Amino acid sequence: MERKYTILAVLLIVLALGLVILPKKKELKETDPKVLLSAITEKLRFLSADLVTHRIIEKDPTLMLIDLRPATQFKAFALPGAINIQPESLLTSETMELLNQPGKDKVLYANSDIQAEKAWLIGTRYSINRLYILKGGLNEWYNTIIKPAEASSTASSTDLDLLSFRNAARQYFTGAGQTNETSSAKAPVKVNVVRKAPEAKSGGGC
Amino acid sequence: MRHGYFAKIGFKHIKLEIMIGPIISSGIVSPAWDNIFAVILGMGFGFALESSGFSSSRKIIGTFFGYDFVVVKVFFTAAIVASVGLLYLSYFGLVDFSLLYIQPTFLTSAIVGGIIMGIGFAMGGFCPGTSLAACAVGRIDGMVFFGGMFIGVFLFSESFPLFENMYYSGSQGAKMINTAFGISPELFTFFLVLAAVGMFFGAAWVQKKVKKVEY
Numbered sequence: 488m489e490r491k492y493t494i495l496a497v498l499l500i501v502l503a504l505g506l507v508i509l510p511k512k513k514e515l516k517e518t519d520p521k522v523l524l525s526a527i528t529e530k531l532r533f534l535s536a537d538l539v540t541h542r543i544i545e546k547d548p549t550l551m552l553i554d555l556r557p558a559t560q561f562k563a564f565a566l567p568g569a570i571n572i573q574p575e576s577l578l579t580s581e582t583m584e585l586l587n588q589p590g591k592d593k594v595l596y597a598n599s600d601i602q603a604e605k606a607w608l609i610g611t612r613y614s615i616n617r618l619y620i621l622k623g624g625l626n627e628w629y630n631t632i633i634k635p636a637e638a639s640s641t642a643s644s645t646d647l648d649l650l651s652f653r654n655a656a657r658q659y660f661t662g663a664g665q666t667n668e669t670s671s672a673k674a675p676v677k678v679n680v681v682r683k684a685p686e687a688k689s690g691g692g693c
Numbered sequence: 694m695r696h697g698y699f700a701k702i703g704f705k706h707i708k709l710e711i712m713i714g715p716i717i718s719s720g721i722v723s724p725a726w727d728n729i730f731a732v733i734l735g736m737g738f739g740f741a742l743e744s745s746g747f748s749s750s751r752k753i754i755g756t757f758f759g760y761d762f763v764v765v766k767v768f769f770t771a772a773i774v775a776s777v778g779l780l781y782l783s784y785f786g787l788v789d790f791s792l793l794y795i796q797p798t799f800l801t802s803a804i805v806g807g808i809i810m811g812i813g814f815a816m817g818g819f820c821p822g823t824s825l826a827a828c829a830v831g832r833i834d835g836m837v838f839f840g841g842m843f844i845g846v847f848l849f850s851e852s853f854p855l856f857e858n859m860y861y862s863g864s865q866g867a868k869m870i871n872t873a874f875g876i877s878p879e880l881f882t883f884f885l886v887l888a889a890v891g892m893f894f895g896a897a898w899v900q901k902k903v904k905k906v907e908y
Contacts, residue, residue, distance in 0.1 A: 500886055503773075503879075503882055506781070506879040507879050546864060548798075548867060549797065589793050590866075591866070616791045616792055617791070
C-alpha cells in the first residue's frame with residue numbers, strides 16, 4: 488500500500504483511539520432555563536390518543552411508549568409495546584441511555600397527565616429530545632378509543648371518519664365488535680388492518 | 694437545537710447562539726429544504742461515484758474476482774470517516790446525535806433483500822446508484838441494469854400485499870449495532886476502523902497475488 492494511504496490509515500486509528508480514551512462528557516447536560524420555559528409553553532409536547540393509537544396499529548418502529556405507572560398496574564394492562572419505567576428511576580444511567588436512543592419518539596403516559604408532565608419536565612431538563620406526553624393519559628385513551636362517544640346526528644364527515652377509526656382501533660385492541668361495550672381492554676387481538684406503505688425516507692446504500 | 698449563551702457588552706445583554714446539527718431536524722433550516730438538499734447531495738454523490746470509476750461494471754465486479762477492491766475501500770472509508778467525524782462533532786457539541794434519523798431495521802426483509810441485491814450486484818456489476826451513474830455517462834449495460842431494476846421495483850410494488858408480512862417482520866426499530874453488542878459507539882467505531890484498515894492491507898495483498906486485469 489502506498490505511503491500516503493498508510494499515513495491516513497494510522498491517522499484514522501489514532502483519531503478512533505482518541506474517541507475511546509477521551510474523558511466521558513458529563514452524563515446529564517441541563518437544558519438552558521429559557522429554552523425549558525419556552526418548551527413548557529409549547530402544546531406540541533402532547534400527542535393525542537388517536538395519533539398514538541394510529542402509530543401503535545401501524546407498528547411504527549420509531550414509537551417508544553413509556554408507562555410510568557406502578558408495576559402492578561402495568562402488568563394488569565399496558566399499551567402494546569410499552570416499557571415500564573418508575574418515575575424515581577428516570578435519571579438512572581440505564582434509563583437515560585434508553586431515553587437517549589436516537590430516532591425514537593418517546594411517549595410518556597400514566598393514568599392521567601400529572602405524572603407524565605413531571606417526567607417530561609425532568610427528561611426535557613436533562614436534554615432528552617423527542618419526548619412527548621400522551622394527552623390525558625391512559626384514562627383519556629380508554630375513553631377515546633375503547634369507549635368512544637356516539638356520533639351526533641349533525642356530525643361532520645371528518646367526525647364520522649374519526650369515529651370509524653376509533654371503532655376499528657377498539658376492535659384491534661379488544662376484539663369487540665359493539666360500540667359502548669363496557670368490557671375492559673384485553674390483550675391485543677390481531678385484526679386485518681390496512682397499513683399504509685411507510686413514507687419514503689432518505690436511506691443509505693449506493 | 695440552539696444553545697444560547699449570554700454575553701454582557703456595555704449595558705446590553707447580547708445572546709450569542711451556537712448552531713448545532715443536524716440542521717433540518719433541529720429546526721435551523723426548514724424541512725421544506727429537504728428535497729433541495731437531497732438533489733444537491735445526490736448530484737455530489739453521483740459525481741463522486743463517476744469520478745471514482747464506479748460507472749464501470751468491470752471495476753465493481755473486480756471485488757468478486759479479486760483484481761480491484763476500490764468499491765470495498767471507498768465504502769469502508771466513507772463509513773469510518775463518517776463515524777469518527779460524527780462522534781467528534783457530537784463530543785464537541787456540534788451535532789445532536791439524538792436528532793439523527795436512523796433507518797429502522799426489519800431483519801427478515803433486510804436479509805432477503807440483501808441476498809437479492811447481492812446476487813443482482815454480482816450478476817450485473819452495478820448497485821442502484823452506480824447504475825444511474827453509468828446511465829448518465831451513456832453506458833448501455835448501465836441502462837439495461839437500470840431498466841431491469843425499474844421492472845423489479847414495479848413488480849414488487851404491484852405484488853406488495855403478497856410480501857407485506859415478510860416485509861414488516863423482524864422489526865427491531867431504529868437499532869444501533871453497538872447497542873446490539875453492548876458496547877459504546879466510540880469503542881465500536883475503534884474496532885470498525887481497525888477492521889477497515891486490516892481490510893485495506895488485506896485487499897492490497899490479495900490484489901498483488903491476483904493477475905492484473907486491464908479494462
